[in-house]
Amino acid sequence: MKAAIIGATGYSGAELIRFLHQHPYIKDYTVHSSSQVGVEISESYPQLNQITSLPLQEINSLKISEDADIVFMATPSGISKDLTPGFVENGVKVIDLSGDFRFKNPEVYETWYKQKAAPKEVLQKAVYGLTELNREQVKEAKLIANPGCxxxxxxxxxxxxxxxxxxxxxxxxxxxxxxxxxxxxxxxxxxxxxxxxxxxxxxxxxxxxxxxxxxxxxxxxxxxxxxxxxxxxxxxxxxxxxxxxxxxxxxxxxxxxxxxxxxxxxxxxxxxxxxxxxxxxxxxxxxxxxxxxxxxxxxxxxxxxxxxxxxDNLVKGAAGQAIQNLNVMLGIDEASGLNGPPLFP
CATH class of the missing domain: 3.30.360.10 (Dihydrodipicolinate Reductase; domain 2)
Known part of the structure; x- marks a missing residue:
C-alpha cells in the first residue's frame, strides 16, 4: 500500500508519520502541505531528522490519486470537504481526521461548524470510524470519518x-x-x-x-x-x-x-x-x-x-484511530503499527 498525508505539518499529521513509518503494510507514503512545498518534513519537525527526509509536496489531487491507495486528510475542518470528493470519485480510499464527514445531515454540520457542508451524496458514503462500534461497516468503507477526540x-x-x-x-x-x-x-x-x-x-x-x-x-x-x-x-x-x-x-x-x-x-x-x-x-x-x-x-x-x-487525543483521538481504521479496511491485524506501549512518565 502507498499512502499520502495531506496536512502533514500539523500535530495529527506528525503522528501519522510516526505510525506509518513503522507500519508493516505501508510500502511508501508522501507528505503534502499547502504552505511549505519543497521543504523537508524534518525542517518542520526536527525529531524526524535522519529518520525521513521526505519533501512536502503540493496538494495536487489528480497526482495524489494516481500515486496513492489511501489518503489521510489531517487538515482543519472545512478543507477536506472540498478535496475528498475528487479522491472518492477516483477510487482512492480516504480517512478524514477532520469533522467534515461525521454527520449524515449537512444542516447539523453547518449549524455547529459555521460553514457549508460537503455534498450530501458524499456524506452518505462516509462511515463513522469508531471501530469498536462500527467494525463491520469500516471493513467495507471507502471513506472513513475519523471520530473526534x-x-x-x-x-x-x-x-x-x-x-x-x-x-x-x-x-x-x-x-x-x-x-x-x-x-x-x-x-x-x-x-x-x-x-x-x-x-x-x-x-x-x-x-x-x-x-x-x-x-x-x-x-x-x-x-x-x-x-x-x-x-x-x-x-x-x-x-x-x-x-x-x-x-x-x-x-x-x-x-x-x-x-x-x-x-x-x-x-x-x-x-x-x-x-x-x-x-x-x-x-x-x-x-x-x-x-x-x-x-x-x-x-x-x-x-x-x-x-x-x-x-491520548493525538493517537486514539486522531492518528492512531485512523491507522486502526486503515488496518480494519485492509483486513489485516487491527494492531499493525500500533503495538507499542504507552510512554511513561
Missing part, C-alpha cells in the same frame, strides 16, 4: 451503560478535559504558554462542536437519548483527554456488576482496557498510545454512576 472517549465510556443498563438518558453529564495539543499547532493566544501554564479554564461552554457528534454516536445504542450536558476544559499539559461522565440508572446496580459489564462489552477489543474495581485511569497511562482506558463506579449513597475514560 472528545467523542471517542465519551462514546466508548458510555456505550456499555446505554446498551445494557436502564439509564435516565436526560441525566448524562460529561465533564471533559484536554491538553493544549487539541487546539492544533497554529499559533493562538488561547494556547500561549503564559495563558495555559498554571491555569485551568473552561471553553466553548454549551456550544462545543463535538456535542452533536457525541449525541449522534450515542443514539446508535440508545435511540431515545435526551440532549446531553457536555463541557470542556483546557488543562496545562500537552496531550491527553479525560472524560468524567455522570449518569443515573433507573434501577439500583453495583460497582462489581458494572465492572463485569464493561469487561464483557470490550473483551475482544484490543485498544480498550477496563480497570479493576476501585481503580481509575490517568491520562499519562495512555500517553502516546492507541488505548482508551476506562474505570467505572457506582455510588450507593447517591445512586449515580461515574465513568472515567482517558485517551
Amino acid at each position: 472528545y467523542p471517542t472517549a465519551t462514546i466508548l465510556g458510555l456505550s456499555p451503560l446505554l446498551k445494557n443498563i436502564n439509564i435516565d438518558s436526560g441525566s448524562i453529564v460529561i465533564d471533559a478535559k484536554s491538553g493544549a495539543s487539541g487546539a492544533g499547532r497554529k499559533a493562538s493566544l488561547g494556547i500561549n504558554f503564559c495563558e495555559v501554564n498554571e491555569n485551568f479554564r473552561i471553553y466553548k461552554v454549551n456550544e462545543h462542536q463535538h456535542i452533536p457528534e457525541i449525541e449522534q454516536g450515542l443514539k446508535t445504542v440508545c435511540p431515545q437519548l435526551q440532549p446531553i450536558k457536555f463541557n470542556t476544559h483546557l488543562v496545562p499539559m500537552t496531550r491527553g483527554i479525560m472524560a468524567t461522565i455522570y449518569c443515573k440508572p433507573l434501577e439500583k446496580t453495583s460497582q462489581k456488576l458494572l465492572v463485569e459489564l464493561y469487561q464483557q462489552f470490550y473483551e475482544k477489543e484490543p485498544f480498550v482496557r477496563i480497570r479493576k474495581q476501585g481503580e481509575y485511569p490517568a491520562t499519562k497511562e495512555v500517553y502516546g498510545s492507541n488505548f482508551c482506558d476506562i474505570g467505572v463506579t457506582y455510588d450507593e449513597r447517591t445512586g449515580w454512576i461515574t465513568v472515567v475514560a482517558v485517551i
Whole structure:
C-alpha cells in the first residue's frame, strides 16, 4: 500500500508519520502541505531528522490519486470537504481526521461548524470510524470519518451503560478535559504558554462542536437519548483527554456488576482496557498510545454512576484511530503499527 498525508505539518499529521513509518503494510507514503512545498518534513519537525527526509509536496489531487491507495486528510475542518470528493470519485480510499464527514445531515454540520457542508451524496458514503462500534461497516468503507477526540472517549465510556443498563438518558453529564495539543499547532493566544501554564479554564461552554457528534454516536445504542450536558476544559499539559461522565440508572446496580459489564462489552477489543474495581485511569497511562482506558463506579449513597475514560487525543483521538481504521479496511491485524506501549512518565 502507498499512502499520502495531506496536512502533514500539523500535530495529527506528525503522528501519522510516526505510525506509518513503522507500519508493516505501508510500502511508501508522501507528505503534502499547502504552505511549505519543497521543504523537508524534518525542517518542520526536527525529531524526524535522519529518520525521513521526505519533501512536502503540493496538494495536487489528480497526482495524489494516481500515486496513492489511501489518503489521510489531517487538515482543519472545512478543507477536506472540498478535496475528498475528487479522491472518492477516483477510487482512492480516504480517512478524514477532520469533522467534515461525521454527520449524515449537512444542516447539523453547518449549524455547529459555521460553514457549508460537503455534498450530501458524499456524506452518505462516509462511515463513522469508531471501530469498536462500527467494525463491520469500516471493513467495507471507502471513506472513513475519523471520530473526534472528545467523542471517542465519551462514546466508548458510555456505550456499555446505554446498551445494557436502564439509564435516565436526560441525566448524562460529561465533564471533559484536554491538553493544549487539541487546539492544533497554529499559533493562538488561547494556547500561549503564559495563558495555559498554571491555569485551568473552561471553553466553548454549551456550544462545543463535538456535542452533536457525541449525541449522534450515542443514539446508535440508545435511540431515545435526551440532549446531553457536555463541557470542556483546557488543562496545562500537552496531550491527553479525560472524560468524567455522570449518569443515573433507573434501577439500583453495583460497582462489581458494572465492572463485569464493561469487561464483557470490550473483551475482544484490543485498544480498550477496563480497570479493576476501585481503580481509575490517568491520562499519562495512555500517553502516546492507541488505548482508551476506562474505570467505572457506582455510588450507593447517591445512586449515580461515574465513568472515567482517558485517551491520548493525538493517537486514539486522531492518528492512531485512523491507522486502526486503515488496518480494519485492509483486513489485516487491527494492531499493525500500533503495538507499542504507552510512554511513561
